Amino acid sequence: xxxxxxxxxxxxxxxxxxxxxxxxxxxxxxxxxxxxxxxxxxxxxxxxxxxxxxxxxxxxxxxxxxxxxxxxxxxxxxxxxxxxxxxxxxxxxxxxxxxxxxxxxxxxxxxxxxxxxxxxxxxxxxxxxxxxxxxxxxxxxxxxxxxxxxxxxxxxxxxxxxxxxxxxxxxxxxx
Numbered sequence: 497x498x499x500x501x502x503x504x505x506x507x508x509x510x511x512x513x514x515x516x517x518x519x520x521x522x523x524x525x526x527x528x529x530x531x532x533x534x535x536x537x538x539x540x541x542x543x544x545x546x547x548x549x550x551x552x553x554x555x556x557x558x559x560x561x562x563x564x565x566x567x568x569x570x571x572x573x574x575x576x577x578x579x580x581x582x583x584x585x586x587x588x589x590x591x592x593x594x595x596x597x598x599x600x601x602x603x604x605x606x607x608x609x610x611x612x613x614x615x616x617x618x619x620x621x622x623x624x625x626x627x628x629x630x631x632x633x634x635x636x637x638x639x640x641x642x643x644x645x646x647x648x649x650x651x652x653x654x655x656x657x658x659x660x661x662x663x664x665x666x667x668x669x670x671x
Contacts, residue, residue: 498671501538502531504549505558510620510652511551511582514659518547521663534560540571544671545578548611551619552583552599554633565609576669578613579603580662584634584643587618587653612669615662618653625650 500522506512512533519531532538540546550561565572581600586592594600594614604610621644623631635645644651 497526497528498544499542500527500529500545500547501540501543502529502547502549503534503564504531505534505551505561507551507553508620508622508625510654511549514582514617514654515549517659518663521660522666525667534564540568545576545666545669546572547578547666549580549582552581557581557603562607565607569609572609576671577611578666579611580615580617582617582619584619584621584653586616592616592618613665617659618655620652620654622650623647
């Protein structure tokens, strides 16, 4: 049994939802798990394993993700750690792995921390829940990338079987 921390940065809630799902899966596997927003204060020394989850907004991860990594890099490098990224781009078969996803590649170029495990999950496209500016920007991007643009679209692209596999991989990280 490990004591696992999941910290997440979520804009529209899908990264938070994936984190809660991971929390449940990891608890069911016998771990003690705490999931929290990345801006909350926490002592990483209390945990055996650390997972960071970040969503993409306007083509990049939140500055809070990089701030958290910078503030905790030493501890992150000393413990089994993992990073997952959530984006609508990951809905595409050729962009749904850590090696092929452009946002994950950009993350690895920018971040001084190199997690032992990295994964990419598709997000949720829910136009009715967005403010008008986000809705229009995302609809334009989806139009360019040949995705759905109907204003009532609500599609969850998260592959929950892939999240299950990721949870198993986190369990296998050696403390």
